[in-house]
Structure formats: structure tokens, C-alpha cells
Amino acid sequence: MNTIIECKDIRKVYNTGGIETEVLKGITFSVNEGEFVAIMGPSGSGKSTLMHILGALDTPTSGEYFLDGKDVSKLSDDELADIRREKIGFVFQAFNLLPRTTVMRNVSLPLIYEGVSKERREVIAAKALNDSAFPEQFWQHHSNQLSGGMMQRVAVARSLVNDPALILADEPTGNLDSKTGEMVLHTFQTLNAQQGKTIILITHEEDIAKHTDRIIHIRDGNILSDEKNQHKVVARHEKEIP
Amino acid sequence: MTTRDLFDETYSAVTVNKVRSGLTMLGIVIGIASVIALQAIGTGAQSSIQSSIQSIGSNLLLVMPGATRSFGSTVSAGRGSAQTLTPEDSAAIGQLSGVAAVSPSVTGRYQVLYKGTNTNTSVLGVVPAYTSVRNIQVDQGAFITDADVSASNRVAVIGPTVLQDLFGNANATATPDMAIGQTIRIKNIDFKVAGVTVSKGGSGFNNQDNMIYVPLATAQHFLVGNVSYVTEIDIEATDQSVMTQVQNDVTNLLLARHNISDPTLADFNVLNQADIVAAASSVTGTFTTLLAAIAGISLVVGGIGIMNMMLTTVTERTREIGLRKAIGAKRKDITLQFLAESVMLTFTGGVAGIILGWLIALAVTYLTSIATSISVSSIVLAFGVSAVIGIIFGYYPARRAAGLSPIEALRYE
Numbered sequence: 287m288n289t290i291i292e293c294k295d296i297r298k299v300y301n302t303g304g305i306e307t308e309v310l311k312g313i314t315f316s317v318n319e320g321e322f323v324a325i326m327g328p329s330g331s332g333k334s335t336l337m338h339i340l341g342a343l344d345t346p347t348s349g350e351y352f353l354d355g356k357d358v359s360k361l362s363d364d365e366l367a368d369i370r371r372e373k374i375g376f377v378f379q380a381f382n383l384l385p386r387t388t389v390m391r392n393v394s395l396p397l398i399y400e401g402v403s404k405e406r407r408e409v410i411a412a413k414a415l416n417d418s419a420f421p422e423q424f425w426q427h428h429s430n431q432l433s434g435g436m437m438q439r440v441a442v443a444r445s446l447v448n449d450p451a452l453i454l455a456d457e458p459t460g461n462l463d464s465k466t467g468e469m470v471l472h473t474f475q476t477l478n479a480q481q482g483k484t485i486i487l488i489t490h491e492e493d494i495a496k497h498t499d500r501i502i503h504i505r506d507g508n509i510l511s512d513e514k515n516q517h518k519v520v521a522r523h524e525k526e527i528p
Numbered sequence: 529m530t531t532r533d534l535f536d537e538t539y540s541a542v543t544v545n546k547v548r549s550g551l552t553m554l555g556i557v558i559g560i561a562s563v564i565a566l567q568a569i570g571t572g573a574q575s576s577i578q579s580s581i582q583s584i585g586s587n588l589l590l591v592m593p594g595a596t597r598s599f600g601s602t603v604s605a606g607r608g609s610a611q612t613l614t615p616e617d618s619a620a621i622g623q624l625s626g627v628a629a630v631s632p633s634v635t636g637r638y639q640v641l642y643k644g645t646n647t648n649t650s651v652l653g654v655v656p657a658y659t660s661v662r663n664i665q666v667d668q669g670a671f672i673t674d675a676d677v678s679a680s681n682r683v684a685v686i687g688p689t690v691l692q693d694l695f696g697n698a699n700a701t702a703t704p705d706m707a708i709g710q711t712i713r714i715k716n717i718d719f720k721v722a723g724v725t726v727s728k729g730g731s732g733f734n735n736q737d738n739m740i741y742v743p744l745a746t747a748q749h750f751l752v753g754n755v756s757y758v759t760e761i762d763i764e765a766t767d768q769s770v771m772t773q774v775q776n777d778v779t780n781l782l783l784a785r786h787n788i789s790d791p792t793l794a795d796f797n798v799l800n801q802a803d804i805v806a807a808a809s810s811v812t813g814t815f816t817t818l819l820a821a822i823a824g825i826s827l828v829v830g831g832i833g834i835m836n837m838m839l840t841t842v843t844e845r846t847r848e849i850g851l852r853k854a855i856g857a858k859r860k861d862i863t864l865q866f867l868a869e870s871v872m873l874t875f876t877g878g879v880a881g882i883i884l885g886w887l888i889a890l891a892v893t894y895l896t897s898i899a900t901s902i903s904v905s906s907i908v909l910a911f912g913v914s915a916v917i918g919i920i921f922g923y924y925p926a927r928r929a930a931g932l933s934p935i936e937a938l939r940y941e
Contacts, residue, residue: 338935341854343854343934343935363858363859364858364860367853367856367857367858367859370853370855370856371855371857372856376854376855378851382847382850382851382854382938384851396855398529398537399529399852399857399858399861400856401529401530403530404532444855448855448856
């Protein structure tokens with residue numbers, strides 16, 4: 287089993303106005319290929335900072351972070367952009383889709399920066415949309431005409447198009463009601479079970495975290511617990527209405 | 529990111545808010561249109577001035593007498609007053625190479641009578657070569673002939689203004705055939721009207737239509753009363769390229785003939801038509817430049833409008849920028865995208881401006897007498913300037929967008 291993520295004593299210190307705040311105080315853990323992990327913690331626990339580092343949006347002050355075998359803890363901004371483009375798929379709480387733009391275009395957006403041709407992009411995006419169970423009749427709709435649950439599944443499809451080593455979902459159900467949230471979690475579980483996608487889900491809700499295989503609790507910049515989820519909840523698969 | 533994708537992204541970003549993009553572009557449209565239109569009008573005015581100067585003759589050199597200075601005195605009687613040019617000077621000039629025709633003339637203002645009417649006008653004693661040197665065309669009748677000059681015939685060719693003054697009245701305009709064959713009195717001497725010239729549309733103090741032409745010898749004998757000098761020698765050079773050389777040759781020849789060793793004390797002036805054209809051109813050129821500079825200011829204002837809109841756009845689309853960075857866009861990609869947006873705005877504005885400027889120039893051509901002309905260089909310049917404005921005023925907003933931290937940008941509300 288390949289190790290996708292390896293964090294060794296990750297520390298992050300913010301310096302605001304001469305006052306140093308240590309947000310992460312030595313995080314060490316690893317994630318294997320095909321795992322579905324939840325990182326849990328209340329606000330202020332440092333889980334957002336950890337998510338930024340895991341997503342190669344930021345670098346740690348000290349410590350080492352290997353993503354898919356590559357040390358990304360000391361890279362420049364543009365090198366980090368390369369890592370994000372090649373290895374990471376993001377799903378955000380606020381969806382972050384381009385408004386007044388079709389679903390197809392939104393999903394294929396990451397491929398523009400890889401220089402993939404338009405025809406090829408649409409083929410890959412179509413597969414990603416199918417994988418995230420997004421109904422085909424809405425592919426040419428504008429993203430802002432969709433419901434929240436549908437929008438989030440467009441975002442999931444977008445995170446799949448670059449065939450990432452890691453899917454990083456930051457509070458993906460935070461803006462959704464429990465029913466549509468369930469829908470999105472079902473999509474993640476399916477991607478994990480059927481395609482072996484490695485997924486890290488950041489949340490502060492116990493109910494959401496229970497849908498994963500492994501739960502890492504963060505408190506005050508430290509790992510409080512890291513254990514296998516014994517009571518995994520399977521998201522209900524419903525015939526969804528957009 | 530391929531160029532095609534960059535264009536697609538830019539096109540959709542610009543067309544999302546058409547009204548705003550259109551209004552922003554308007555600044556550039558107006559700027560470019562005014563530069564193009566003013567340049568076209570300026571060029572048109574310049575060529576109309578040049579053609580009116582050309583109408584007095586082509587490849588023309590004028591030799592005028594200098595100022596009279598009494599011996600040992602510093603009092604000048606004014607340029608052109610000296611009686612230093614002789615018919616022999618004229619003949620000698622005719623022998624120079626590069627000279628196509630020479631026309632000596634004497635001039636004076638006299639009272640002219642025909643029956644009850646009279647007028648006061650310039651009477652020019654000329655030789656037949658004058659028609660070719662000064663582009664004079666005869667409407668009806670004949671011009672002065674060599675026989676007229678050698679026999680001192682008392683014949684006159686009158687300009688259209690003189691024709692109206694003498695033969696017309698308040699109720700009817702005179703036609704040339706009313707005048708030809710009639711006898712008019714110049715300085716109380718009878719002259720027979722031999723022809724009427726075509727109007728040259730001259731104006732102001734040097735109206736070429738308000739003239740009477742008589743044979744040179746006749747003028748010298750009967751009007752001036754002195755055969756030893758002429759008041760002007762007009763020279764037609766064989767072509768444009770030899771004009772400066774002919775001008776120098778004439779100057780040297782006359783200096784030698786008049787025994788003057790110091791050119792600054794020359795008792796004559798040689799005027800080159802090319803110099804007159806150049807002087808007039810430089811005046812209109814200065815005006816054109818001035819007007820274009822004012823139009824250029826509006827271009828800068830338009831550019832600032834573009835920058836303003838681009839900065840607003842960057843702020844509005846902060847989250848989008850954050851997302852693009854999160855999914856792998858580099859600084860260069862973001863910079864290029866926003867730069868392309870501003871260049872697309874200014875470039876489209878530039879094209880619209882060129883069309884608008886062209887329409888304005890066309891309207892001016894129809895409504896006024898100025899034949900405007902749009903030069904290719906001004907169109908190329910307008911294209912270049914609008915693109916450069918897009919780059920200059922789009923660069924700062926683009927850099928600002930590219931410099932955003934993806935974390936901050938994604939959090940932006």
C-alpha cells in the first residue's frame with residue numbers, strides 16, 4: 287500500500303504584529319492510498335491551517351510533508367501551484383464555482399492550466415461528472431441555476447478531472463441541509479469504495495466524520511486522537527431531486 | 529494554458545458584463561476616434577493649403593529686388609523697392625541649366641476705365657512664358673504673344689475679377705465675350721482686350737484674378753516709363769529635385785552680375801516655392817500635432833478608466849482568483865488572464881474608435897471643403913497605442929490579482 291501523505295512534526299507559527307502564535311505544534315501522521323479520513327476539530331483547533339498545508343496552499347514553518355513521495359514543505363509559490371494542479375483535488379464549503387458558466391466548463395476548468403485540448407477536456411469532464419453521479423441533462427446549465435447539492439457535486443466532479451492523488455474536502459456539507467449533505471457524502475463514499483480515491487474530509491461535525499473510515503481529532507494544534515472509525519455510517523443513496 | 533483558452537476565458541469574462549465593458553471601452557473609443565479624425569482633418573487641411581500654393585505655379589522660383597539703400601545711408605526703403613533687376617539678368621538666368629522657363633515682369637497699380645466704370649488694379653507687364661511659369665490659363669481670347677511684346681502692342685488680358693468690375697453691373701454678370709475686342713483705358717492709354725483668364729480662386733491681398741496682363745515692353749514704355757529694370761523674375765525649374773541647385777545658381781549668377789561679393793548685402797532675394805510650401809506645412813503640421821496631443825490626453829483618461837474597471841473586477845473576482853490558484857493556476861496564468869482582458873477591452877475600443885474616427889472624417893469631407901485623408905500609419909499607430917494602453921493600465925491590476933494569496937482569496941467575502 288502506497289503512502290500518499292506523510293507528515294513529520296509539522297509546525298506552523300503565525301507572526302502578527304510581533305506576536306508569535308503557534309497554530310500547529312508538531313503534527314505527525316500518514317495516510318495510505320485509498321483511505322477515507324476525517325480530520326475533526328472545533329474552530330481554532332488548527333484544522334484549517336493543517337488543511338492549507340495538506341492542500342499545498344501554504345508551507346509549514348518547520349517539519350516535513352511528503353505528498354505522493356514528494357517533499358512539498360519547502361517549495362515556492364509556483365511550484366506549489368504545480369503540485370496542486372497535478373496531485374490535489376479541492377472541494378470547498380462555498381462550492382466556488384464560476385457563476386454564469388456552464389457545468390461542463392466549470393468541471394473542465396483545471397485542465398485549462400494543463401494545456402489539455404478542448405475536445406479532450408470535455409471527454410475527461412464527462413467521465414468525472416458520471417463518476418460523481420451528476421445527471422447529464424444539467425451539463426450545459428449555468429452553475430448558478432443549480433441547487434446547493436447539485437453545485438457541490440459539480441465541485442466534486444471538478445476535483446476529479448486531474449486524477450488527483452488526494453481529494454481534499456473542506457467542510458463540503460457545511461452549506462447544505464442534511465439530506466443534500468448525505469447525497470454528497472454518498473458520492474465520496476462511492477468514489478472511495480469503487481475507485482479507491484484517497485479522500486481527506488475536514489469537518490467539525492461528528493455526524494459527518496462518522497461517514498469515513500478513520501477519524502483524526504485535532505485540538506489546540508495537536509493530534510488528540512487518531513483511530514479507526516468502528517461505526518461507519520453508510521450514506522443513504524436516494525433518487526435525488528436537484 | 530493555450531492561447532485559444534486564454535482568448536475564450538477573456539472573451540467570456542468581458543462579455544459577462546456587457547454594459548460595463550462597453551462603457552469602459554467608450555473612453556478608448558472616443559480617444560482613438562478623435563486622434564484619427566483630427567489627424568485626418570489636419571492632413572486634409574495641409575494638402576489643401578499645399579495645393580493652393582501649388583496653384584501659383586509649379587517648381588517656381590521668384591527673384592525679387594532687394595531693399596533700396598542710398599550710398600552711405602542705413603535708411604531702407606523696404607524690400608522690393610530697389611530697381612536692380614534688369615531684363616538682361618532675366619536673359620542670363622534663362623541660360624542656366626535646370627531652368628525650364630523665365631518670365632520677367634514689371635508691375636504697377638493704375639486706374640482702369642471702361643466707358644462709365646472704373647477700377648484700380650494691378651497691371652502686370654509680362655512675356656508669353658508667364659502662362660506656363662505661373663499656371664495661367666486663358667478662358668477666351670488669347671494671351672500676350674511674342675509679337676505683342678516685340679511690337680509693344682497695346683493689348684491687355686484681364687482677370688475675371690476685373691472683367692466683372694469693368695463690364696458687369698449689379699443686374700448682370702459679365703461674360704468674356706462682352707469684353708474681348710473692347711477698348712479699356714489704363715493710365716489714360718487705350719488698350720484692346722485680347723483675352724480673359726480662367727479664375728484661380730485666389731484670395732486676399734494677392735488676388736490672382738484681380739489682374740490685368742499687358743506685354744512687358746508695352747508696360748515698360750507706356751506705364752512705367754523706364755525700360756531698364758523689371759520688378760520680378762519668375763523662374764520655372766525643370767523639376768522639383770533641381771530647385772535648390774537652381775536657386776543657388778541664380779543667386780551666384782546675380783551676385784556676379786551685380787558685382788556683389790558679400791552675399792548678405794545682395795540687392796535681390798530668391799524665393800523658392802518649396803520653402804513656402806515647407807513653411808506652410810510646418811504650420812499646419814504643428815496644429816495637427818497640437819490637436820492630436822489634446823486627443824491623446826483623452827486616450828490617457830480612457831486608459832485610467834480601464835485601470836479603474838480592472839481593479840474593481842479584481843476585487844469582485846477575488847474568490848474566483850483564489851479558486852483558479854487552488855486548482856493550479858500560476859502567477860503567470862492569472863497575470864496573463866487579466867492583462868488579456870484589459871487588452872481586449874482597449875483593442876476592441878481601438879477598432880471601434882478607428883471606425884468612428886473614419887466616419888467623422890468622412891462627415892467632415894462632405895460638410896466642409898477639406899478633403900480629409902486617413903493615413904495607414906495613423907491607423908497602425910492607433911492600434912498600437914490602444915494595445916499598449918491596455919498593457920500599461922492593465923498591468924497593475926493584473927499583478928495585484930496574481931499576487932493574491934490563494935488562502936486569503938478563497939476566504940474573501
